[in-house]
Amino acid sequence: MQAENTTLNSFDPHVSVDCVILGYDGESLKVLLSRQGEEDPNSQYNSLKLPGRLLYADEDLDDAANDILNQLTGSQNHYVRQFRAFGSPTRTNNPKDVLWLENAIKQKIGRIVTIAYLSLVRINNRTHRTFAGHDAAWYKVSELPELAFDHSTIIREVLKELEMLSVQQPHLIFEMLPPKFTALQLRRVHEQICGHELDVRNFSKFIMNKPYIVPLDEWEQNVSHRAARFYKFQVGKVKL
Amino acid sequence: MQAENTTLNSFDPHVSVDCVILGYDGESLKVLLSRQGEEDPNSQYNSLKLPGRLLYADEDLDDAANDILNQLTGSQNHYVRQFRAFGSPTRTNNPKDVLWLENAIKQKIGRIVTIAYLSLVRINNRTHRTFAGHDAAWYKVSELPELAFDHSTIIREVLKELEMLSVQQPHLIFEMLPPKFTALQLRRVHEQICGHELDVRNFSKFIMNKPYIVPLDEWEQNVSHRAARFYKFQVGKVKL
DNA sequence: CCAAAAGTGTTAAAGTTACACCCATGT
């Protein structure tokens, strides 16, 4: 913000907010992607993208992220935090993406600086809802198709961040689990995040006696082996 | 980036890059601030700011940060990394700042989204250099004057990040130290960062036998006590 | 009684914390 240069060489890029919305379906880590247009493998543009949009006037970045999230999931109070800004001048240069952008936005797009957000949600039927003009669906992060812009890179970077968070702030992971869960379910999410198996007993010591994990008097039903206990996550007891 | 909204409610905010450039002068942690205009306590606007400017067309965010840094320090290869984007619609609303902005940029400023960077540099004479039209000088982070926009907040948040980094990636701290330093100097920087005293012996164990710290055959001269050994930091030996 | 997953404890190693004395130098 120095005077002498601003009127000469500066310009105003578009600013967008994109959300990496992660969930766990009991088996794999998934990311919510939105599709613009028909599902056609021979399409001229990459129709899969991170959910996001340009920033509105007078809208805070965090508010935009929350709004995108609410639009898609139909519910509020999800965990969401800013991850990082991506602003390479070439990130919108893929001809497929240019084609789509000019179609969608109806004007020449010089450049878009995007602020990426990381969000953790519970996968349920509501989040599979289809919205007018665009679908949103869950995709395994381990088998991502080609995505628009640098969205694959953004997801990859966010997943590294998530791995760190799962160790340093393990309570965040409950955002992805149902209100009642077994020790196995909890361990599986962590394994998906860190990419390798975790020792059952050591993992128990790490997490199961945190004050915010409370055992319920409920057990699995109709399983052909010893029934696992259910636990719940108690928000009020999180201490860092 | 969804088509239906972009043409209706979206707009293009200005995008800037601001650098929190931190250094250590042997006594305190300092931040490099630039002053626009005369040093006048009764000035109508806040003349002290983080060094930064609007983004140029075709300029990557990281490149902008590096450029700002090079302009001020006159040297390259400083440690610099993106910290976080700040985009509250009200961050440019302080009347003092509005006055300055309209003066400096010669146009109505609706809003500026800034990408804040964290940088660690060595304080020396070159970094005290004055540039045409604006001064830059080091200020103690513990006694910051009033700053423009939300720059005080940005600095506060960056300092929290630095505290984390000094523990998790202690090698970064050498960016702020001279090529040769004593164990005391090293400890003092860490104490400034974490805000309390550190036990001499425990700190030694923590840092002094990392492979990237190499003892030199040089000792302090002319001190009225046992001379302290000098060490240097060996870049190639950093392992995380 | 078999298959399948649940649940539970110990030991060794590494790391962390708290704490105190002698050494080298200049005045």
Next chain:
DNA sequence: ACATGGGTGTAACTTTAACACTTTTGG
């Protein structure tokens, strides 16, 4: 000799990592 900071070790405790058997349930 004294004032100043330099430099070093140990013991208690905590954390981490590796590792295996018994329990419960349904078929």
